[in-house]
Amino acid sequence: MPERGLFLGNRGGRFHRDDRTIGPRPWASRQWICCVLAFKGRRRAPLMGRGYTELFFLDEVTALAAGHRPCFECRRADATRFAAAWARAKGLSKPPSAPEMDAVLHGERLEGRGKRTWRAEAAGLPDGAMIAVGGQAFAVRGGKALPWSFGGYRTALPRPSREVDVLTPPSILAVLNQGFTPAWHPSAG
Numbered sequence: 001m002p003e004r005g006l007f008l009g010n011r012g013g014r015f016h017r018d019d020r021t022i023g024p025r026p027w028a029s030r031q032w033i034c035c036v037l038a039f040k041g042r043r044r045a046p047l048m049g050r051g052y053t054e055l056f057f058l059d060e061v062t063a064l065a066a067g068h069r070p071c072f073e074c075r076r077a078d079a080t081r082f083a084a085a086w087a088r089a090k091g092l093s094k095p096p097s098a099p100e101m102d103a104v105l106h107g108e109r110l111e112g113r114g115k116r117t118w119r120a121e122a123a124g125l126p127d128g129a130m131i132a133v134g135g136q137a138f139a140v141r142g143g144k145a146l147p148w149s150f151g152g153y154r155t156a157l158p159r160p161s162r163e164v165d166v167l168t169p170p171s172i173l174a175v176l177n178q179g180f181t182p183a184w185h186p187s188a189g
Contacts, residue, residue: 003150006185007057008035009068025113030102032109033071034063040074058152060182061139065130065167067109072098082180089174101171108169117167122160126176128184130167133160137167141188152187 012029034057057063060070070079083095090096110116122131122140129140130148138145144156166173176182 005056005058005062006037006183007060007063008037009033009055009057009063009066010035011055011068030106031098032066032068032102032105034060034068035071035074058148058150059185059188061128061130061184061188062148064128064172064176064182065137065139066115067105067169067172069098069101069105069172082175085175085178085180086171088178089171104171105169108171115167116169117165118170119163120166122162122164125166126173128168128176128182129173131160132165132167139184139188141184146188152185153189154187156189 010028010033011026012031017023055066057066057068070082072079079098080095083098083101086092086101087095108116117132122145125131125140127141131138131140131145133145137148138157139148139153140146140159141156143159145159146153146156148154168176
């Protein structure tokens with residue numbers, strides 16, 4: 001299936017109903033993580049079963065834009081790099097714990113029950129930031145804006161030279177600015 005993404009995630013547990021529809025609140029806790037699809041031979045069946053509600057992401061850029069951070073279990077090296085970049089960005093003497101980052105991110109990713117966005121000049125955004133222009137999501141990479149889709153990025157356009165709606169939470173942008181390099185879908189080129 002071409003729409004299969006590179007990462008799995010969850011939002012702290014189960015938030016779907018027994019009929020596999022999303023409940024009134026699309027998260028179970030502040031722990032929103034981004035995981036690898038395969039880890040130590042573990043198998044999940046069926047999707048949206050008893051344990052937690054699975055989410056799938058095209059790539060890590062997409063997961064970060066949604067406010068998810070790398071998982072400390074299945075992606076320990078990436079999560080450690082992420083926390084170290086967070087500490088540099090925030091001027092901390094040591095990397096924060098996962099719950100400390102989750103508390104900050106929870107406030108940055110939501111506006112009530114919906115997605116929080118904010119405005120910034122596109123030229124100043126780091127690679128890996130996601131923006132919205134005219135109702136379309138784009139990932140910023142170099143001087144380009146890559147149109148996002150479930151199946152991958154489409155033909156790159158020039159990066160906008162104006163203020164745009166930013167989808168990626170501010171603390172994650174700060175982490176990207178400190179050298180954390182997210183995993184990109186192969187269609188990003």
